[in-house]
Amino acid sequence: MTAGNGAASPEVDDTAGPARTRSNNRAIALLDAAAVLFASQGYHRTTIRDVTSAIGMRSGSSYYHFASKAEMLLAVYDEGIRRVQQSIEAALLDTPDEPWPRLEAALTGHIAAVLDPSAYARTIVAVLPSDVPELSDEITARRDAYEHQWRRFIGALDAPVDPALLRVFLLSAANSTQTWYREGGASPAAIAHFMVDLLRRPLETT
Amino acid sequence: MTAGNGAASPEVDDTAGPARTRSNNRAIALLDAAAVLFASQGYHRTTIRDVTSAIGMRSGSSYYHFASKAEMLLAVYDEGIRRVQQSIEAALLDTPDEPWPRLEAALTGHIAAVLDPSAYARTIVAVLPSDVPELSDEITARRDAYEHQWRRFIGALDAPVDPALLRVFLLSAANSTQTWYREGGASPAAIAHFMVDLLRRPLETT
DNA sequence: AGCTTAACCAAACAATCGCTTGCCTAACGC
DNA sequence: GCGTTAGGCAAGCGATTGTTTGGTTAAGCT
Numbered sequence: 001m002t003a004g005n006g007a008a009s010p011e012v013d014d015t016a017g018p019a020r021t022r023s024n025n026r027a028i029a030l031l032d033a034a035a036v037l038f039a040s041q042g043y044h045r046t047t048i049r050d051v052t053s054a055i056g057m058r059s060g061s062s063y064y065h066f067a068s069k070a071e072m073l074l075a076v077y078d079e080g081i082r083r084v085q086q087s088i089e090a091a092l093l094d095t096p097d098e099p100w101p102r103l104e105a106a107l108t109g110h111i112a113a114v115l116d117p118s119a120y121a122r123t124i125v126a127v128l129p130s131d132v133p134e135l136s137d138e139i140t141a142r143r144d145a146y147e148h149q150w151r152r153f154i155g156a157l158d159a160p161v162d163p164a165l166l167r168v169f170l171l172s173a174a175n176s177t178q179t180w181y182r183e184g185g186a187s188p189a190a191i192a193h194f195m196v197d198l199l200r201r202p203l204e205t206t
Numbered sequence: 207m208t209a210g211n212g213a214a215s216p217e218v219d220d221t222a223g224p225a226r227t228r229s230n231n232r233a234i235a236l237l238d239a240a241a242v243l244f245a246s247q248g249y250h251r252t253t254i255r256d257v258t259s260a261i262g263m264r265s266g267s268s269y270y271h272f273a274s275k276a277e278m279l280l281a282v283y284d285e286g287i288r289r290v291q292q293s294i295e296a297a298l299l300d301t302p303d304e305p306w307p308r309l310e311a312a313l314t315g316h317i318a319a320v321l322d323p324s325a326y327a328r329t330i331v332a333v334l335p336s337d338v339p340e341l342s343d344e345i346t347a348r349r350d351a352y353e354h355q356w357r358r359f360i361g362a363l364d365a366p367v368d369p370a371l372l373r374v375f376l377l378s379a380a381n382s383t384q385t386w387y388r389e390g391g392a393s394p395a396a397i398a399h400f401m402v403d404l405l406r407r408p409l410e411t412t
Numbered sequence: 413a414g415c416t417t418a419a420c421c422a423a424a425c426a427a428t429c430g431c432t433t434g435c436c437t438a439a440c441g442c
Numbered sequence: 443g444c445g446t447t448a449g450g451c452a453a454g455c456g457a458t459t460g461t462t463t464g465g466t467t468a469a470g471c472t
Contacts (some may be wrong), residue, residue, distance in 0.1 A: 172382035
């Protein structure tokens with residue numbers, strides 16, 4: 001009697017949706033919804049009931065796929081990092097093997113991933129290690145691993161500046177797009193070009 | 207069993223602390239603790255019990271000073287903005303009236319406020335409007351008002367770049383100090399100088 | 413056809429949250 | 443001294459949270 005019409009189906013209307021097959025794994029749909037909610041509302045404001053009801057599922061069923069809310073976040077996090085790196089490699093494909101163009105391409109890939117509506121990458125920016133103390137170490141490790149690979153892009157420039165400072169500034173500026181970007185604005189490539197241009201060309205007017 | 211040996215003093219040990227005078231207003235102590243917790247843990251992970259027990263007070267007593275948790279955050283927010291602006295004006299005092307030095311001084315003031323251990327300004331960076339939907343409008347208004355005044359610093363440069371983009375990049379980079387800054391690192395003035403230098407001097411090596 | 417089991421639901425659990433209520437006490441103005 | 447009241451405590455309220463438990467259904471192999 002899951003779909004009773006006389007009695008109440010209190011949380012979810014299950015009239016729609018594709019037919020359930022055996023291993024039509026809804027864990028992915030769960031992660032998709034979780035990514036959007038984690039990215040837009042943060043970890044704490046997002047409840048398991050929010051995530052499950054977004055795909056027409058009851059809250060308890062989530063625990064068939066993920067052992068806990070924290071583990072669900074970790075799965076979103078991993079997929080998010082996978083997608084940023086994939087986006088960067090895609091942008092690097094048709095790029096000449098020179099330091100500045102490579103940096104610009106990497107920034108393009110990073111920004112494109114952060115602005116992607118799938119929201120997986122956005123979760124990495126939105127959910128900080130301090131938000132989930134129980135996962136603080138694991139989240140920090142993943143963030144560090146990702147940021148560490150940026151050293152090669154910065155280091156290759158051989159510029160007369162502190163590479164660590166330049167790295168954090170570039171990444172934080174790139175992540176800020178998530179805050180102010182609106183539909184129909186400049187493309188990720190244009191934004192990345194603007195950033196690189198800021199560094200290469202002197203702004204001095206006098 | 208925090209202190210009690212015979213009977214229970216379940217939450218707080220009240221053996222210490224200065225003598226209570228009539229209007230020795232503990233609302234300020236409450237705000238001080240709230241600022242630290244909001245900034246380090248975020249809004250949702252911080253409970254009224256966390257804040258009150260940090261200063262040896264019971265949770266209910268908070269509502270004598272603040273009507274709600276949200277109103278408490280708003281008070282921290284207002285004080286935070288007051289302190290950033292005050293910090294900027296202090297840095298501008300002995301600065302020549304020229305665009306680039308003024309921008310550098312403003313950045314110095316902003317960074318110094320964000321790194322201040324009082325954590326009031328840090329709360330502005332840590333707590334986003336989307337974290338507290340009921341206060342979204344009020345928080346956004348305060349953020350916008352603050353960011354808006356940065357237009358004069360950027361606009362005065364008369365540089366050949368999109369001033370809006372330059373503004374968000376500079377502010378997000380300055381705010382990022384909160385994430386990576388560790389005790390004994392470069393001074394706010396040095397960090398600000400580094401940022402301005404990135405813009406003024408070309409990094410091109412070839 | 414029969415059995416297994418992936419996948420889900422219904423219902424409740426204990427814990428914690430923001431917040432309210434009623435009471436107490438001591439500092440202050442008169 | 444005396445009444446007022448700022449300031450705080452003790453205790454609990456209702457709502458919501460992450461999570462558990464036991465049952466139900468149908469897909470898929472044999």
